[in-house]
Amino acid sequence: MRIVKQAEERRNEILDAADELFAQKGFDGTSTNDILEKVGIARGTLYYHFKSKEDIMDALIERYNTCLLGAAQEIASDRSIPVKERIVRVVMALNVSDGGGREIMEHIHKPQNALMHQKIQKVIINGVTPILTGIILEGIEQGLFNTPFPYECMEMIVAYTNTVFDDDMVEMTNEERVSRIQAFIFNTERLLGVETGSLKYFTQMFGSETGGRNA
Amino acid sequence: MRIVKQAEERRNEILDAADELFAQKGFDGTSTNDILEKVGIARGTLYYHFKSKEDIMDALIERYNTCLLGAAQEIASDRSIPVKERIVRVVMALNVSDGGGREIMEHIHKPQNALMHQKIQKVIINGVTPILTGIILEGIEQGLFNTPFPYECMEMIVAYTNTVFDDDMVEMTNEERVSRIQAFIFNTERLLGVETGSLKYFTQMFGSETGGRNA
DNA sequence: TATTACCGACAGGCAGTCGGTCTATAGAAG
DNA sequence: CTTCTATAGACCGACTGCCTGTCGGTAATA
Numbered sequence: 001m002r003i004v005k006q007a008e009e010r011r012n013e014i015l016d017a018a019d020e021l022f023a024q025k026g027f028d029g030t031s032t033n034d035i036l037e038k039v040g041i042a043r044g045t046l047y048y049h050f051k052s053k054e055d056i057m058d059a060l061i062e063r064y065n066t067c068l069l070g071a072a073q074e075i076a077s078d079r080s081i082p083v084k085e086r087i088v089r090v091v092m093a094l095n096v097s098d099g100g101g102r103e104i105m106e107h108i109h110k111p112q113n114a115l116m117h118q119k120i121q122k123v124i125i126n127g128v129t130p131i132l133t134g135i136i137l138e139g140i141e142q143g144l145f146n147t148p149f150p151y152e153c154m155e156m157i158v159a160y161t162n163t164v165f166d167d168d169m170v171e172m173t174n175e176e177r178v179s180r181i182q183a184f185i186f187n188t189e190r191l192l193g194v195e196t197g198s199l200k201y202f203t204q205m206f207g208s209e210t211g212g213r214n215a
Numbered sequence: 216m217r218i219v220k221q222a223e224e225r226r227n228e229i230l231d232a233a234d235e236l237f238a239q240k241g242f243d244g245t246s247t248n249d250i251l252e253k254v255g256i257a258r259g260t261l262y263y264h265f266k267s268k269e270d271i272m273d274a275l276i277e278r279y280n281t282c283l284l285g286a287a288q289e290i291a292s293d294r295s296i297p298v299k300e301r302i303v304r305v306v307m308a309l310n311v312s313d314g315g316g317r318e319i320m321e322h323i324h325k326p327q328n329a330l331m332h333q334k335i336q337k338v339i340i341n342g343v344t345p346i347l348t349g350i351i352l353e354g355i356e357q358g359l360f361n362t363p364f365p366y367e368c369m370e371m372i373v374a375y376t377n378t379v380f381d382d383d384m385v386e387m388t389n390e391e392r393v394s395r396i397q398a399f400i401f402n403t404e405r406l407l408g409v410e411t412g413s414l415k416y417f418t419q420m421f422g423s424e425t426g427g428r429n430a
Numbered sequence: 431t432a433t434t435a436c437c438g439a440c441a442g443g444c445a446g447t448c449g450g451t452c453t454a455t456a457g458a459a460g
Numbered sequence: 461c462t463t464c465t466a467t468a469g470a471c472c473g474a475c476t477g478c479c480t481g482t483c484g485g486t487a488a489t490a
Contacts, residue, residue, distance in 0.1 A: 004453055004470055032445060042472045047446065049470090115329035122384050152398030155385070156375045163374040169337050170370070183367030190405045219435055219488055246479060257437045262481065264435090 011049050013039050015063060018056050026112025027057060054115075061119050068094060069127045076131045083139040084201060090131065091205045094124075109168045117167075124162060129155045136192070146193030153191050160184070165206070181206050226264050228254050230278060233271050241327025242272060269330075276334050283309060284342045291346045298354040299416060305346065306420045309339075324383045332382075339377060344370045351407070361408030368406050375399070380421070396421050 005013075017038040021030040032053055036046055050056045072090050075081070081089065108117050133154045139145040147153050164170050164180065172180065181203065189199050220228075232253040236245040247268055251261055265271045287305050290296070296304065323332050348369045354360040362368050379385050379395065387395065396418065404414050 002452060002471065007470075010470080031443080033443090043446080043474090044448085044472050045470075048472095051446095053445070111330060111333070114333045115326060117333070118326070118329045121378075125378065125384055149398035149401055152395055153402060155379060156371065156399075156402055159378040159384075160371045160374045163336075163340070163378060164370060169340055169374075180367055183364035184371075186364055187368060187371055187406055190408070191402055193405070217436065217487060222435075225435080247481085248479075258439095258481080259437050259483085260435075263437095266481095268480070 007049065010041075010045070011059075014041075014046065014049060014056065015060055019060055022057070022060070022113070022116070023107045026107070026110045027053075027116050028112040057116055058119070061116065061123060064120070065123045065127065069123075069131070072128065072131050076135055079138075083135055083142060083144055084199075086135055087132065088202060088205055090135070094128065095205075095207065109166075121162060125155065125158055129158050132158065139192075144194070147191065157188060157191065222264065225256075225260070226274075229256075229261065229264060229271065230275055234275055237272070237275070237328070237331070238322040241322070241325045242331050243327040272331055273334070276331065276338060279335070280338045280342065284338075284346070287343065287346050291350055294353075298350055298357060298359055299414075301350055302347065303417060303420055305350070309343065310420075310422065324381075336377060340370065340373055344373050347373065354407075359409070362406065372403060372406065 014035065017035050018030070021034050021038060024030075025034070032043070032046060035056075036043060039046075050059065071093050075086060075090050075093055078086065107113065108120060129151065133151045136145055136147075136150045136154060140147070140150065161184070165184075185199050185202055186196065188202070189196055192199070229250065232250050233245070236249050236253060239245075240249070247258070247261060250271075251258060254261075265274065286308050290301060290305050290308055293301065322328065323335060344366065348366045351360055351362075351365045351369060355362070355365065376399070380399075400414050400417055401411065403417070404411055407414070
């Protein structure tokens with residue numbers, strides 16, 4: 001049977017299917033045949049809309065990225081929220097994985113997803129750092145923080161958080177995790193040039209229950 | 216023609232070939248046929264010595280890892296070298312890519328090597344951090360440094376350095392790189408609880424010419 | 431003679447290509 | 461306002477070539 005649709009609609013159908021399959025079986029573990037079957041189209045159709053399997057991945061990341069960073073940016077721009085509170089909210093927004101981004105983030109750490117993971121990592125580091133730096137700059141103006149290198153400082157924090165709390169790079173027991181969070185807050189206080197204990201507030205960014213991700 | 220060798224010798228021949236090929240064309244870009252051809256053996260022989268292509272990669276990382284961390288550990292244990300000097304030497308040793316590890320590290324950042332890269336990253340973070348922490352602890356005893364969380368502190372430094380200076384995660388002009396190094400040293404000073412400027416000495420860790428890697 | 435190292439044909443699966451087909455639609459003709 | 465027609469955009473599926481891993485059998489070594 002032959003069903004003709006608007007290109008955009010088909011594209012999204014394919015992305016939705018790929019999203020789900022990559023989440024279940026990883027990028028390497030998903031064949032284009034799997035996607036074909038799930039969407040109910042022929043090989044040629046897939047390659048009419050995307051130039052390669054990797055192209056699908058890139059489009060998926062793009063979609064995810066736009067949605068997530070957009071939400072974060074919106075919160076970051078809301079000057080009515082106090083600086084510290086706003087930082088927490090931005091980070092929390094980044095941890096939420098529903099919306100347009102779907103469920104990839106839940107499964108991104110499987111070895112089969114190494115390339116996708118790397119690409120998302122890059123997007124996060126280069127996308128989140130400037131957003132957070134913007135808020136930090138306000139905090140500096142207000143005399144809350146004190147650092148001559150706000151961008152690099154935030155880059156360090158984002159890169160570290162992503163690597164250690166997000167990935168399976170470091171295997172931790174629950175206790176180790178707790179102590180690492182404590183240490184992280186302490187180190188962040190030093191980096192931002194504030195008194196010890198004044199950022200304890202940030203602890204809530206690390207969701208207590210899930211033991212999940214962060215950005 | 217049929218040439219029989221000791222298993223160990225063959226294994227190493229295969230690893231040597233794979234090392235070179237992965238470096239040239241990446242893991243995904245190298246087929247087992249490429250390796251077969253280069254070593255001059257048949258398919259069956261390869262799979263007699265290794266259970267899969269990924270198994271070859273793991274063995275390669277293992278070999279690299281052992282060699283590199285061994286050298287670093289040796290330097291780190293030499294208490295005759297002053298603490299600060301020793302840190303620099305350990306880091307420099309990690310940057311050298313010859314020896315048993317060969318030339319993989321030169322090419323690890325290609326997208327085709329995402330999985331290998333991720334595995335090496337993990338090894339570095341979990342291998343280098345304790346070595347450096349050992350030296351830092353000495354430094355704390357000597358009153359040189361001051362931090363209640365030496366391990367987590369070093370973990371942050373290692374993770375950041377690896378991500379930003381090592382990878383292609385962050386694209387930088389030369390000037391940006393220089394300013395990032397300055398900022399990094401400043402931030403490290405704060406993390407280690409020392410006076411601003413007292414670690415300027417560390418600048419040399421970032422080889423001036425190559426613009427290369429770090430750990 | 432037994433074990434260890436080796437061989438190469440083969441199976442199964444994969445990504446991407448290509449010539450060809452269908453269909454929606456715009457615009458001309460009636 | 462309807463009917464016809466040309467065209468571009470969407471779609472199809474057989475096919476190619478490559479790739480990894482297997483397996484039954486073979487040669488060398490001790």
